Amino acid sequence: MSGDQASRAVGELAGKYKWGLSPNEVMDIIEAEIRSKYDPKIQAEKDPNAQDAVRKEMKDNIAQMRASYIRFNGQKTGWDVSLIDREFGHRNQESMLVIWEKDQRRFLFFWNEKLYKQFIAYNADKFKGFDFETFSSAMQQRYGKAQMSFAKKQTDDEMALDYYEWPPSGDFILRAYDQSGFYGNFCLGLLQKSVNPQVEKERAHNSPPRVRHTNVRVVDSITQGDSSADANADVVDEVVNKRSVPSVEQRRIQERVNREYQQNQQKK
Numbered sequence: 001m002s003g004d005q006a007s008r009a010v011g012e013l014a015g016k017y018k019w020g021l022s023p024n025e026v027m028d029i030i031e032a033e034i035r036s037k038y039d040p041k042i043q044a045e046k047d048p049n050a051q052d053a054v055r056k057e058m059k060d061n062i063a064q065m066r067a068s069y070i071r072f073n074g075q076k077t078g079w080d081v082s083l084i085d086r087e088f089g090h091r092n093q094e095s096m097l098v099i100w101e102k103d104q105r106r107f108l109f110f111w112n113e114k115l116y117k118q119f120i121a122y123n124a125d126k127f128k129g130f131d132f133e134t135f136s137s138a139m140q141q142r143y144g145k146a147q148m149s150f151a152k153k154q155t156d157d158e159m160a161l162d163y164y165e166w167p168p169s170g171d172f173i174l175r176a177y178d179q180s181g182f183y184g185n186f187c188l189g190l191l192q193k194s195v196n197p198q199v200e201k202e203r204a205h206n207s208p209p210r211v212r213h214t215n216v217r218v219v220d221s222i223t224q225g226d227s228s229a230d231a232n233a234d235v236v237d238e239v240v241n242k243r244s245v246p247s248v249e250q251r252r253i254q255e256r257v258n259r260e261y262q263q264n265q266q267k268k
Contacts, residue, residue, distance in 0.1 A: 005142075005143050005144040008142070008143065009142075009143040009144075009166070009169065009172070009174055010169060010170075010172050010190075013118070013120065013174070013188060013190055014118065014172070014190055016029055017029070017108060017115060017118065018115070019114070019115055019116060019171060019192045019195070020114045020115060020116075021114070021115045022110075022113050022114065022115075023069055023095060023097060023110055023113060023115075026097060026108055026115060027065065027066055027069065027097065030065055030099060031062050031065070031066075034058060034061050034062055034065070035058065035062075037058075038054060038055075038057070038058035038061075041054050042054050042055060042058075065097075065098075065099065068097055068098040068099075069095065069096070069097045070095060070096055070097075071094075071095040072088050072089065072090045072091070072092070072094045072095060072096070073090065073091060074090045074091050075090075079096070082183075083121055083179045083182070083183040083185055083187065084096075084107055084119055084121075087107065087109060087117070087119055087189075088109060089203035089206065089207030090207050091206050091207055092111075092199070092202055092203045092206040092207050093111055093112045093113075093202075094109065094110065094111055094199070094203070095109075095110045095113070096108065096109050096110065097110075103122060103123050103125075103126045104120055104121060104122045104123060104126070105120070105121045106118060106119070106120050107119040107120075107121070111195065111199045114195075115192075116191070116192040116195040116196060116199060117189065117190065117191050117192065117196065117199075118189070118190040119187060119188075119189045119190075120187060120188045120189070120190075121179070121183075121185040121186075121187045122185060122186050122187065122188075123185075124180070124184035124185060127186055130186070131180075132178035132180060132186065135176070135178075135186045136164050136176050139164075139176055139188070140164075143166060143174065144166060144167075145166075146164040146165055146166045146174075146176065147164065147165055147166075147167075148161055148164060149161075149162050149163050149164070149165050149175075150162055161178075163175045163176060163177045163178075163189075164176040168193050170193075171192055171193050171194050172190055172191070172192070172193065173190070173191040173192075173193050173196070174188065174189070174190055175188065175189040175191070176188055176189075177189060
């Protein structure tokens with residue numbers, strides 16, 4: 001990213017949430033924003049009962065935000081199989097706060113009670129008609145050129161696209177993820193460059209293995225099918241409402257992924 005593009009990415013995506021903030025500090029920032037949004041509505045109401053109704057709505061929103069905070073201590077949660085299931089680990093001093101914003105959800109991740117990652121999931125309707133290539137191209141026009149990152153598929157030794165990653169900017173790393181196969185979302189992640197590797201290292205040691213619906217798994221199931229006798233083998237069919245055979249578009253993307261991977265390997 002150029003300097004201007006890097007500043008734009010951080011400014012637009014990071015918001016007021018600085019690395020190292022505690023969960024309580026972040027929640028206080030969000031509560032202040034909620035109150036500032038509702039104060040004019042309360043003052044505009046002349047009827048005391050109407051004012052009380054607006055105050056109740058404001059307090060409910062604040063309570064909902066604070067109640068979304070969760071520590072991943074090994075208990076079962078509603079996030080263990082979700083679009084963020086590979087973004088955290090249990091028993092690793094990790095926690096998370098969820099914010100509902102216009103056209104998106106923002107997940108704020110903490111390690112040792114300090115903010116180190118943001119994950120933004122855009123509503124499907126916001127990019128209706130887009131495939132991931134179109135979305136990632138639009139993001140690159142806005143934030144500069146990104147590189148493909150690959151991971152090995154589970155059914156064979158071929159590589160598949162895992163995410164796009166932009167060059168680091170200060171202590172920020174930006175990534176784009178395709179979660180449209182299972183969850184209908186395109187996502188962006190902001191990670192603290194100086195902290196994320198340590199979180200991953202500690203997680204590998206402290207967090208028990210879990211099955212995660214990674215992007216590689218999605219590509220694997222769609223393009224190759226699943227030969228196992230698992231009762232969930234057709235889950236992709238049910239979600240995308242089609243059989244697990246590659247469409248022309250899927251084959252085109254996979255061919256491009258393989259081609260760029262080979263090119264990257266030759267440069268090393």
